Amino acid sequence: MMHIVLHQPEIPQNTGNIGRTCVATGTSLHLIEPLGFRLGEKELKRAGMDYWDKLSVTRYIDYEDFKAQHPGAKIWYATTKAKRTYAEVSFAMDDYIMFGKESAGIPEEILVENEETCIRIPMLEDIRSLNLSNSVAIVLYEALRQNDFAGLEREGELHRLKWSK
Incomplete structure (x- = not known):
């Protein structure tokens, strides 16, 4: 199972969208406080639709609490400040991919301690960042692709018609 850490x-809408992506991919969601919203907010539920109750979600008091509960975990830190792209690394199915808050990203104190596992999404120089939920989807699906989409449905069925052979 992959793990997304926020x-x-x-x-709340970003976290709701990310939660829905996590449910669709069998990925767990880890939330490091403080959160900028309450988990019961209607915007969070609306973005996550009716999937929120199917989500494996864990909350942590702070980053140190998260680290203490996952000693030895492989954590990738997604940041616009990294030297390597997400496509240049090899993800394993039990990796954690951390994303920072929308207004500031992951604190630089955390980034400098983990320089070798910092990754970025390439974009034009004058663009500050992508939307958080889009960034999670981009990196998560690359990690899943590298692992042959293990456990995910790879073929779909039409509702009324049939695909030709």
Whole structure:
């Protein structure tokens, strides 16, 4: 199982969308406080639709609490400040991918301690960042692709018609 970690997320709609992506991919969601919203907010539930009750979600008091509960975990730190792209690394199915809060990203103190596992999404120089839920989807699906989409449905069925052979 892959793991998505959100460090102090601020926007409930982003977290709801990320939760829905996690449910669709069998990925667990880890939320490091403080959160910029309450988990019961209607925006969070609306973005996550009716999937939120199917989500494996864990909350942590702070980053140190998260680290203490996952000693030895392989953590990738997604940041616009990294030297390597997410496509240049090899993800394993039990890896954690951390994303920072919308307004500031992951604190630089955490990044400098983990320089070798910092990754970025390439984008034009004058663009500050992508939307958080889009960033999670991009990196998560690359990690899943590298692991042959293990456990995920790879073929779909039409509702009324049939695919040709």
